[in-house]
Amino acid sequence: MTIEQKQQHEQELPEKADAREWLHAMAVIRRFEERAGEMYAKAKVGGFLHLAIGEEATIIGSVRAMRDTDYLISTYRSHGHALARGTNPNAVMAELFGKEGGCSRGRGGSMHMFDYERRFMGGYGIVGGNLPIGAGHALASDYKGTDDATLCVFGDGASNQGTFGETMNLAALWRLPIVFMVTNNQFGMGTALERHSAVLDLARKAEGYGIPGTQCDGMDVVDTHHTIAGAIERARSERQPMLVEAVTYRFRGHSMADPEEYRTKEQVEEWRKRDPIIAFSQRLIDAGLIDEGDADEIDKEALGIVDEAVAFADRSPFPPPESLYDDIYVLGDQVRGWYSVDERSAGVHRGEDERDLAEED
Amino acid sequence: MAVMRYREALNAALREEMQRDEDVFLMGEDIGVFNGAFKVTNGLLEEFGDRRVRDTPISENSIVGMGVGAAMLGLRPVVELMTVNFSLLALDQIVNSAAHIHYMFGGQVRVPLVIRMPQGAGHQLGPTHSHCFEALYLHVPGLLVAIPSNAADAKGLLKAAIRDDNPVIFIEHEYLYGQRGDVPDDEDFTLDFGRARVAREGDDITVVGISRMALTAQKAAEHLADEHDISCEVIDPRTLRPLDLDTIVESVRKTNRCVIVEEGWPHGGVGANLAALVQEQAFDWLDAPVSRVTGADLPMPYSKPLEQIAFPHEPQVVEAVRALFGDV
Numbered sequence: 001m002t003i004e005q006k007q008q009h010e011q012e013l014p015e016k017a018d019a020r021e022w023l024h025a026m027a028v029i030r031r032f033e034e035r036a037g038e039m040y041a042k043a044k045v046g047g048f049l050h051l052a053i054g055e056e057a058t059i060i061g062s063v064r065a066m067r068d069t070d071y072l073i074s075t076y077r078s079h080g081h082a083l084a085r086g087t088n089p090n091a092v093m094a095e096l097f098g099k100e101g102g103c104s105r106g107r108g109g110s111m112h113m114f115d116y117e118r119r120f121m122g123g124y125g126i127v128g129g130n131l132p133i134g135a136g137h138a139l140a141s142d143y144k145g146t147d148d149a150t151l152c153v154f155g156d157g158a159s160n161q162g163t164f165g166e167t168m169n170l171a172a173l174w175r176l177p178i179v180f181m182v183t184n185n186q187f188g189m190g191t192a193l194e195r196h197s198a199v200l201d202l203a204r205k206a207e208g209y210g211i212p213g214t215q216c217d218g219m220d221v222v223d224t225h226h227t228i229a230g231a232i233e234r235a236r237s238e239r240q241p242m243l244v245e246a247v248t249y250r251f252r253g254h255s256m257a258d259p260e261e262y263r264t265k266e267q268v269e270e271w272r273k274r275d276p277i278i279a280f281s282q283r284l285i286d287a288g289l290i291d292e293g294d295a296d297e298i299d300k301e302a303l304g305i306v307d308e309a310v311a312f313a314d315r316s317p318f319p320p321p322e323s324l325y326d327d328i329y330v331l332g333d334q335v336r337g338w339y340s341v342d343e344r345s346a347g348v349h350r351g352e353d354e355r356d357l358a359e360e361d
Numbered sequence: 362m363a364v365m366r367y368r369e370a371l372n373a374a375l376r377e378e379m380q381r382d383e384d385v386f387l388m389g390e391d392i393g394v395f396n397g398a399f400k401v402t403n404g405l406l407e408e409f410g411d412r413r414v415r416d417t418p419i420s421e422n423s424i425v426g427m428g429v430g431a432a433m434l435g436l437r438p439v440v441e442l443m444t445v446n447f448s449l450l451a452l453d454q455i456v457n458s459a460a461h462i463h464y465m466f467g468g469q470v471r472v473p474l475v476i477r478m479p480q481g482a483g484h485q486l487g488p489t490h491s492h493c494f495e496a497l498y499l500h501v502p503g504l505l506v507a508i509p510s511n512a513a514d515a516k517g518l519l520k521a522a523i524r525d526d527n528p529v530i531f532i533e534h535e536y537l538y539g540q541r542g543d544v545p546d547d548e549d550f551t552l553d554f555g556r557a558r559v560a561r562e563g564d565d566i567t568v569v570g571i572s573r574m575a576l577t578a579q580k581a582a583e584h585l586a587d588e589h590d591i592s593c594e595v596i597d598p599r600t601l602r603p604l605d606l607d608t609i610v611e612s613v614r615k616t617n618r619c620v621i622v623e624e625g626w627p628h629g630g631v632g633a634n635l636a637a638l639v640q641e642q643a644f645d646w647l648d649a650p651v652s653r654v655t656g657a658d659l660p661m662p663y664s665k666p667l668e669q670i671a672f673p674h675e676p677q678v679v680e681a682v683r684a685l686f687g688d689v
Contacts, residue, residue: 071434105467114466121433122466126457132423133458136430136438143386143412143436166423173418327468328502330526334554335505335603343606343638 012226019289020298022064022221026056026277027302029080032089033252035306036079036096036110040256044313045096049110050077054251057276058183059084061216061224062151062246065232071119071141071150073134076111078123081153085120087113089305090312100323101316107327127188128161130154131180135167138176142239149177149236151228157188159205160196168243172210175239179231180206182243183218185250190262203245211243218248219276222283248276363546367509368538370516371401371477375439377548378523379409382437385523386413388424389441389477398443399479399538421450425476429458429528432474437523445480445494445532459528460503473526475519479533481573481624482672488660491668493625495572498530499601499634505529505554506601510575512542514599517552524551534573555603559612563594566618566682569609570597571631574622574654574673581622581678591682601631609635610642617648618685624672627655649685654678 013019033051040049052059055077063072063084074081082092087103095102096110104114111125121137124130134152141148158164159182171178182205188196199205203213216227224246231242249271253260260268284290290298329335365373379385386409391398393406393416406414417424421442428438442448448455455476462472482491498506505527509515515533522529560575561582570578575597582593594612598605613619619639621632632653639651657671 073430102467104465104469107467108465112465114469116466116469121430121470122462124458126453129426129453129457132426132454133430133433135423136427136432137434138430139427140431140434140436143431144434163423163426166418166420167426169418170420170423170427174415327464329505330463330471332526334521334525335527336555343604 013222013283013287013289014225016289018064019284020294022060023277023280023284023290023295024298024301025060025084026221026280027299028089028305029056029059029083030277031299031302031306032079032083032092032309035310036093037252037256039096039310045110046098047109048076049096049256050254051252052077052080052250054271054276055183055185055218055248056080057221057224057280058181058218058246058248061221062153062181062228065225065229066149066151069119069148070232071121071134071137071148072153073121073130073137073150074123074153075127075130075155075158076123076125077155078113079110081123082113082115082120085115085118087115087118087120089309093309093313094316097313097316098318099313099316100319101312106319128154128158128163131158131163131167132170135171135176135178138171138178139174141177142174147177147236149179149232151179151181151232153181153183155188156182156184156186156193156202157191157196158182159202160188164205165209168206168209168211171241176241177235177239178241179228179235180211180241180243181228182245184245184247187250187254187262189254190258192262203243206243211241213243213245215245215247218246219274219279221276221280362543364541365512365544366538367512367515367533367540367542368399368401370512370542370544371519371533372403372405373544374516374519374523375402375405376408378520379405379413381548384435385437385439386415387439387441388415388417388428390417390419390443392416392441397441399535401477401538402441421447422454425451425454426458428474428476429454429462429472432472432528433462433470437473439475439477439523442476442478444490444535445478446490446492448476448478448494455504455530456501460501463527464503471526472528474528475522475531476529477519477531477533479535479538481535482656482661482668483536485663485665485668487663491661493572493623493656495532495601496625496630496634498532499631503528504602507531507554507599508572508601509533509599510537510570510572510597512540513544514552514558516544517550518554518599521551521554525554532572536573552599554600555605556599557605557608558597558599559594559608560597561593561595563592563616565592565616566594566620566685567609567612567616568593568595568678568682569619569621569635570595571621571623574624577673577675578622578678581675581682584675584679585682589679589683591686593682606638606642610639613639613643614646617646619647620652620654620678620681620685622654622673622678624656627653627658630655652681652685654681
């Protein structure tokens with residue numbers, strides 16, 4: 001990216017209300033993730049916890065370029081995507097707590113957020129696993145004759161999976177309305193980009209499959225928004241799938257269980273100087289769209305939202321034990337109760353179909 | 362009723378469901394212009410066009426994944442994998458996505474996806490192209506698993522699979538594609554999953570045959586009746602998830618003996634699972650251990666004489682049955 005291009009984007013700040021909302025949304029993600037980390041340390045959150053601190057501009061810049069009717073599909077680092085799409089922070093925190101009030105009813109956890117109503121089609125735990133599924137969403141949009149598009153987000157590590165090549169080829173071949181965004185945070189878990197990918201210019205990695213790529217500054221919410229908006233427009237109107245590389249950095253470890261021995265403190269500090277929230281906030285102040293007081297107020301609001309999310313998650317009950325087998329299957333003509341699948345136990349169980357009870361009488 | 366081959370019955374099921382429901386579409390390798398590696402999709406591209414009959418690149422994991430993604434938005438994709446062997450390349454999408462999505466997202470979304478694939482040995486295709494994997498898919502909660510062994514079942518179960526809201530692993534058999542049978546031509550003929558078929562009634566022993574082995578078991582039963590005066594009740598479960606254990610247990614309680622015949626490997630196989638269930642629920646009725654006849658525990662050899670002794674045939678079933686009567 002040249003300096004000229006960058007300056008051009010800098011002239012395109014969103015309108016005041018949008019600017020404030022973007023900053024607010026980024027602050028909510030930051031404060032949410034910080035609190036989630038604290039809750040993990042308190043053992044209120046189990047399993048893996050992958051935080052997106054440092055990547056807020058990639059999330060809000062891209063998601064704000066989508067229509068409400070578009071589909072978003074993400075990875076195991078997906079709290080921010082759910083929040084960006086409008087999922088209630090209470091439900092996201094409750095999911096981390098494994099509570100019934102969670103956005104996946106406590107069945108998915110940190111890696112598997114989901115919100116069908118807001119067309120957030122999920123976080124996926126397997127690296128690269130979401131690419132073909134996202135392409136399937138785009139195929140469905142195309143098949144139904146809508147002009148909905150799909151934004152499929154994954155990390156630099158996923159660009160080495162087989163599904164990357166397979167899905168790029170299929171999307172280009174069938175001209176699907178999809179934008180692939182590779183969030184290049186410089187590491188596939190603990191392996192640095194230059195040690196896991198022969199091609200470092202990830203934007204070019206799908207060219208051989210017929211998908212043009214472009215790069216944006218993932219620390220700059222405006223640049224990310226501008227680039228993704230253009231890519232979605234091409235995908236939607238020209239049926240030209242696109243790849244966008246958002247260059248960013250995660251300030252925290254891969255997960256909470258990461259000793260971070262693969263990178264230096266100096267490198268982290270260098271990137272922290274480019275903190276996307278501080279940078280955007282300063283630009284808005286410089287442009288006169290907000291003042292220092294507004295910035296403080298936005299942060300306070302974000303903290304309040306997160307406080308409420310934790311309180312809600314604490315209040316929300318754990319799923320009852322008798323619901324253990326709920327939703328393994330859609331019950332109907334073929335599956336008339338989970339007991340018909342787990343044959344070890346032939347008794348009467350929740351989910352059992354009344355017709356079977358009638359037959360036994 | 363019409364007499365048709367197994368592959369024609371499947372073709373009729375696909376055609377009827379596509380005519381009935383615009384949301385049903387097909388994806389797979391060589392299913393369109395080539396008319397299907399086993400001709401199951403013969404003529405469907407011509408009738409429905411390339412929007413609904415989609416030739417894909419050779420990318421099994423992503424084909425299945427796209428089917429999952431399309432199904433989540435309400436379509437009813439039928440994905441054909443050329444054979445069960447290649448489904449190994451799609452295991453991530455089958456297990457981590459198709460089978461788990463409904464549960465792991467708290468029931469918010471359904472995956473009404475059918476994944477069809479044929480299996481089986483006998484054509485000298487060697488270690489990588491002769492697998493039987495019903496046990497592999499039986500293992501996974503969230504999947505339905507069908508294993509039709511005749512033309513009528515193939516049609517009725519496939520139509521039911523397409524109409525169902527769960528992901529279905531639909532395992533056909535390469536040997537069976539050319540077999541003829543009576544098939545109901547009613548467009549609303551469907552067969553419920555979890556309803557076993559008693560292929561032959563009998564009193565002395567229950568023989569459960571899986572997939573193609575339902576036929577082998579029937580032939581063995583004829584021989585046992587004619588030559589050894591043993592009356593076999595032959596049961597074809599038709600689906601393994603859900604499993605009609607009631608019919609099998611009821612039969613075992615009548616006959617007091619049970620042999621399970623499958624083409625797949627013995628360890629962790631369908632028979633191993635079924636034997637455990639039968640002894641749990643009919644132990645007091647058993648006069649002999651539950652016995653299994655399975656494929657040999659090895660990678661399938663190419664050489665014809667070796668291949669032929671590496672999966673079950675009628676004589677092995679006859680021998681296993683007679684052994685339970687102390688007859689051999």
